[in-house]
Amino acid sequence: xxxxxxxxxxxxxxxxxxxxxxxxxxxxxxxxxxxxxxxxxxxxxxxxxxxxxxxxxxxxxxxxxxxxxxxxxxxxxxxxxxxxxxxxxxxxxxxxxxxxxxxxxxxxxxxxxxxxxxxxxxxxxxxxxxxxxxxxxxxxxxxxxxxxxxxxxxxxxxxxxxxxxxxxxxxxxxxxxxxxxxxxxxxxxxxxxxxxxxxxxxxxxxxxxxxxxxxxxxxxxxxxxxxxxxxxxxxxxxxxxxxxxxxxxxxxxxxxxxxxxxxxxxxxxxxxxxxxxxxxxxxxxxxxxxxx
Amino acid sequence: xxxxxxxxxxxxxxxxxxxxxxxxxxxxxxxxxxxxxxxxxxxxxxxxxxxxxxxxxxxxxxxxxxxxxxxxxxxxxxxxxxxxxxxxxxxxxxxxxxxxxxxxxxxxxxxxxxxxxxxxxxxxxxxxxxxxxxxxxxxxxxxxxxxxxxxxxxxxxxxxxxxxxxxxxxxxxxxxxxxxxxxxxxxxxxxxxxxxxxxxxxxxxxxxxxxxxxxxxxxxxxxxxxxxxxxxxxxxxxxxxxxxxxxxxxxxxxxxxxxxxxxxxxxxxxxxxxxxxxxxxxxxxxxxxxxx
Numbered sequence: 120x121x122x123x124x125x126x127x128x129x130x131x132x133x134x135x136x137x138x139x140x141x142x143x144x145x146x147x148x149x150x151x152x153x154x155x156x157x158x159x160x161x162x163x164x165x166x167x168x169x170x171x172x173x174x175x176x177x178x179x180x181x182x183x184x185x186x187x188x189x190x191x192x193x194x195x196x197x198x199x200x201x202x203x204x205x206x207x208x209x210x211x212x213x214x215x216x217x218x219x220x221x222x223x224x225x226x227x228x229x230x231x232x233x234x235x236x237x238x239x240x241x242x243x244x245x246x247x248x249x250x251x252x253x254x255x256x257x258x259x260x261x262x263x264x265x266x267x268x269x270x271x272x273x274x275x276x277x278x279x280x281x282x283x284x285x286x287x288x289x290x291x292x293x294x295x296x297x298x299x300x301x302x303x304x305x306x307x308x309x310x311x312x313x314x315x316x317x318x319x320x321x322x323x324x325x326x327x328x329x330x331x332x333x334x335x336x337x338x339x340x341x342x343x344x345x346x347x348x349x350x351x352x353x354x355x356x357x358x359x360x361x362x363x364x365x366x367x368x369x370x371x372x373x374x375x376x377x378x379x380x381x382x383x384x385x386x387x388x389x390x391x392x393x394x395x396x397x398x399x400x401x402x403x404x405x406x407x408x409x410x411x
Numbered sequence: 412x413x414x415x416x417x418x419x420x421x422x423x424x425x426x427x428x429x430x431x432x433x434x435x436x437x438x439x440x441x442x443x444x445x446x447x448x449x450x451x452x453x454x455x456x457x458x459x460x461x462x463x464x465x466x467x468x469x470x471x472x473x474x475x476x477x478x479x480x481x482x483x484x485x486x487x488x489x490x491x492x493x494x495x496x497x498x499x500x501x502x503x504x505x506x507x508x509x510x511x512x513x514x515x516x517x518x519x520x521x522x523x524x525x526x527x528x529x530x531x532x533x534x535x536x537x538x539x540x541x542x543x544x545x546x547x548x549x550x551x552x553x554x555x556x557x558x559x560x561x562x563x564x565x566x567x568x569x570x571x572x573x574x575x576x577x578x579x580x581x582x583x584x585x586x587x588x589x590x591x592x593x594x595x596x597x598x599x600x601x602x603x604x605x606x607x608x609x610x611x612x613x614x615x616x617x618x619x620x621x622x623x624x625x626x627x628x629x630x631x632x633x634x635x636x637x638x639x640x641x642x643x644x645x646x647x648x649x650x651x652x653x654x655x656x657x658x659x660x661x662x663x664x665x666x667x668x669x670x671x672x673x674x675x676x677x678x679x680x681x682x683x684x685x686x687x688x689x690x691x692x693x694x695x696x697x698x699x700x701x702x703x
Contacts, residue, residue, distance in 0.1 A: 244629055244630050246630075248694070263629060264626075264627060264629070298623075302620065303627075303630065305609075305612070305613060305616070305632065306627050306629075306630045306632040307630035307631045307632065308631075310630075310631035310632050310634070312668075312671060312675075313605055313609065313668070314631075314690075315671070315686060315690050316671055317597075317601060317602065317605065317664055317667075318690040318693050318694075319671075319689065319690055320597070320660070320667050321693060322689050322692075322693055323663075323667075324597070328593065328594065333696045333700055334700060335536055335556060335594055335595075336598055336697050337536055337537075337555060338536050338538075338598045338599035339599045339603055339606075340597065340598040340599065340602050341697060342634050342637075343602055344694045344697055345634075345694065346631060346634065347687075347691070347693070348690070348691045348693075348694035348695075349687075351683075351684050351687035351691065352684060354683070354687055355680050355683040355684040355687060356680075358671075358675045359675065359678055359680055362675050362676065362678070365675060366672065366675060366676060368612070369672055371612050371615075372609055372612050373665075375609075375611050375612050375615075376605070379607070379608055379611075379650075380658065380661055383604075383650045383651065383654050384654065384658060386651055386654070388487075388647050388648075388651055391643075391647040391650055391651070394607060394611050395607055395639075395643035395646055395647060396643045397611065397614050398607050398611055398614060398640070399640045400614075401610050401613060401625065401636050401639070402540070402610075402636045402639065402640035403640075404625045405625055405628050408626060
């Protein structure tokens with residue numbers, strides 16, 4: 120138990136922000152955590168849950184003394200937030216975010232950064248379908264990757280942040296924004312888009328059929344409904360802000376789906392069996408990689 | 412513990428067949444189970460695992476004394492199997508199957524049925540991504556639906572079979588073939604097709620990107636790889652045999668996906684958020700229905 124950042128400010132205390140506060144406290148990495156939430160109803164809930172040491176609705180006040188500022192809001196809100204808080208930050212403090220799209224975050228936040236602080240974008244690959252402060256828990260990051268995008272930050276500050284995420288249970292990994300957005304487009308954004316789509320298709324079914332789809336959902340569909348219950352605003356922002364990589368992966372996916380559709384229509388059994396056998400291998404690779 | 416069928420024959424002792432043998436034995440519903448597997452290597456494995464009382468590679472011999480015969484083979488193999496075993500069955504015995512597509516099963520099996528036996532098609536909504544005899548377990552059907560398609564079978568035989576599946580932990584439900592195939596097309600077949608497709612898309616990525624998709628799979632993609640690891644032959648047969656309903660649902664899905672694709676391309680945030688909020692409701696319905 121070593122203090123890594125004496126004072127931490129978490130802006131946006133939802134699933135991710137609350138979990139960071141709880142994980143940092145569990146590991147004894149800080150002596151004081153301030154949580155900021157502009158919505159006063161949510162701020163009261165955070166206070167009641169005892170997730171942080173101090174709660175405020177004023178982001179500028181929250182960051183003034185902080186050694187580490189974590190922006191854990193939807194990616195569409197990061198630019199305005201940075202414009203507001205960076206001038207109020209302590210010289211030498213570290214600013215990070217938890218956004219799921221990284222090219223857009225650099226585009227939106229970089230213009231507001233001053234040389235007095237260290238801007239170290241990051242992305243913890245962790246989450247659940249639940250959202251809001253009450254959904255947070257200290258174990259969320261255990262064994263999960265936390266991607267860092269160090270650019271002009273001194274190496275010792277990067278290493279310090281790496282020791283912070285490691286102490287919260289994560290495995291840190293450095294990456295650049297282009298590659299990040301491509302990998303996440305396929306591993307996370309496209310699966311969410313597809314899950315939202317198929318559940319949306321079910322929403323539009325007529326009465327009895329829709330009820331029975333819900334009743335008999337255990338046969339595969341249920342996994343999709345879990346993914347499609349994720350936070351609507353966060354995911355709206357993800358798709359808008361990683362549109363290029365998502366649309367490219369979606370194009371590949373659509374071509375592959377058309378190929379299977381045609382195989383079904385024409386009864387081409389061999390094509391189906393060949394693909395279905397190949398996809399099994401990927402699952403084995405994931406199990407071998409210890410990610411199952 | 413009451414014997415419901417004195418002797419049971421299970422043809423095809425994979426995940427489902429093995430689980431039926433184990434569940435029936437656990438509940439004391441039978442005094443004798445014969446398992447049939449044409450592949451002699453697999454037959455030896457079943458013998459070694461002690462899943463049934465007798466193992467044979469001869470389906471005709473397996474069914475001769477049976478009061479209940481369960482055909483648990485891929486749906487594409489049911490017609491030939493029925494042609495072979497029905498003439499050898501005991502008068503008054505019950506024949507069922509576990510196939511995931513029901514219109515094709517009636518089409519393929521009905522022509523071989525004689526008036527001397529009771530043909531009661533069924534479909535347990537249970538399974539895992541694992542396959543083969545060693546994957547079976549007695550609890551597979553606990554709390555899961557088991558759909559029955561009684562047509563010209565005496566009511567007391569239907570009730571007897573319902574008590575059998577209830578004693579194995581399942582909830583039975585009567586349904587007709589057209590409706591079954593429509594519901595399953597959306598709850599099970601389309602999710603599997605989509606999962607196979609997106610994992611297939613990943614298989615075709617170039618080296619490093621593919622490796623990183625596997626490494627960082629925990630962000631949503633991993634759920635799809637689990638589904639896409641399901642038995643290739645079983646699923647090939649499902650798509651070929653429920654082609655009509657699957658292609659219809661796939662058409663709806665593709666239209667809905669194009670709508671979202673367009674919304675992303677044009678930055679239509681409201682459309683995305685509205686849909687993502689609606690899909691959350693379906694998840695709540697499933698949780699309320701106790702199916703989560």
